[in-house]
Amino acid sequence: MAAGDLMVVVAERPSTLQITVRANAASGSLQAKLQIEPLNHVSVQQSATQDGDARPSLQRSMAATVPPEDLLLMAHVARRGDVFQKLGDWIGGPDAPAPIEGLQFTGSFIDGLFVEQRVLIAGDAQWTPWRPGHEFAGSRGHARSLTGFHVRLTGPLASRYRLAVEALFLGTTVIRKSGANLEFRSGAGIDPLIGVKIKLESIALRSRSVGPAAEESAMPKSALSTLNHERTRSGVRVFRASRDRVSTSA
Structure with missing residues (x-):
């Protein structure tokens, strides 16, 4: 870099920045004036003063990120077509049961966090291959309901979040599970999925709220x-x- 040059450094995770000054020639000077200006609202000095170390402060800040409001769950429902709901709301369910034939997530995902899914389709003995959450998993136009589904979190931030899922299969009560890797199957293996509710939660936020x-x-x-x-x-x-x-x- 020459005198007067500017450089912007973007860190996607807590990191350290190492700067080395070298002379342009064997007899060149090593004198240099370097000015570092944080572009975020809270400076590193403030974070270190409040938390003792800037790195844990950055980790807590990232862990506290809530899911984007436009992240939705879409289910292909028999005789209704594609139904969209925000995370945490039922599609089908105890009050409006309906056979679900496929699942998909739409909208923005959190950087560093990914959702993957696979499903069991009525009449098939094997799970479908794992697919990214934004890809449809299931069937359309064949009247073949899901008899199971499996969702999991992956990516660098997966350990900071959890899924809270409720599923309802025909002839059973609501099944509730939470974690980063959740599998649901009908008890008899043939009963259709008639309701699903999926919520994405920050583990850091839940731990602070429960003291x-x-x-x-x-x-x-x-x-x-x-x-x-x-x-x-x-x-x-x-x-x-x-x-x-x-x-x-x-």
Whole structure:
């Protein structure tokens, strides 16, 4: 680079930048003035001051990214055609069951995060090949419903997200699973999929929203009010039921 040149560096993941100065000639000078200006709103110095290290701050920032609002789930539904819903909403389901013949994701994906899927089609013994989420998996115009589907997250950011999926097959109750690699099949192997709901969640956001206070609140306040507690030297709280609240039977 010559004097006065500018360079923009874009980091897709937490990284370090190493700069080396070399003379143009054997007797050249190594004196150089280099100015680095961060283009983001929060400077590296601010991140380091707040979090102790800029790299963990960047990782937390990336993990907190929420799915784009235009990311939709599309299902090809018998007698209805292609039905689009935002992530987290039912297509079919308990209130409007209908045979589903294919699945596809549409809209924007998060950089570094990918969804793949494969399906079981009625009458076939084998899964279809894995396909990217934005490609259709299933059948059209053949009245062949899905009897199973399998979705998974891949890519550098896959460990920072999870899928929360609910599926309903004919003659069964709703099946709920969460994780990065989820498979659903009808119990008998022939019952059609009649409802599906898929949600993409940030693990970092969920872990911050569930803390000690949330865990305690899972116990009814009325129950907590009947307990006396004390803190031991080790910091563990011991709960004892009040004697006047304990009933015995002969």
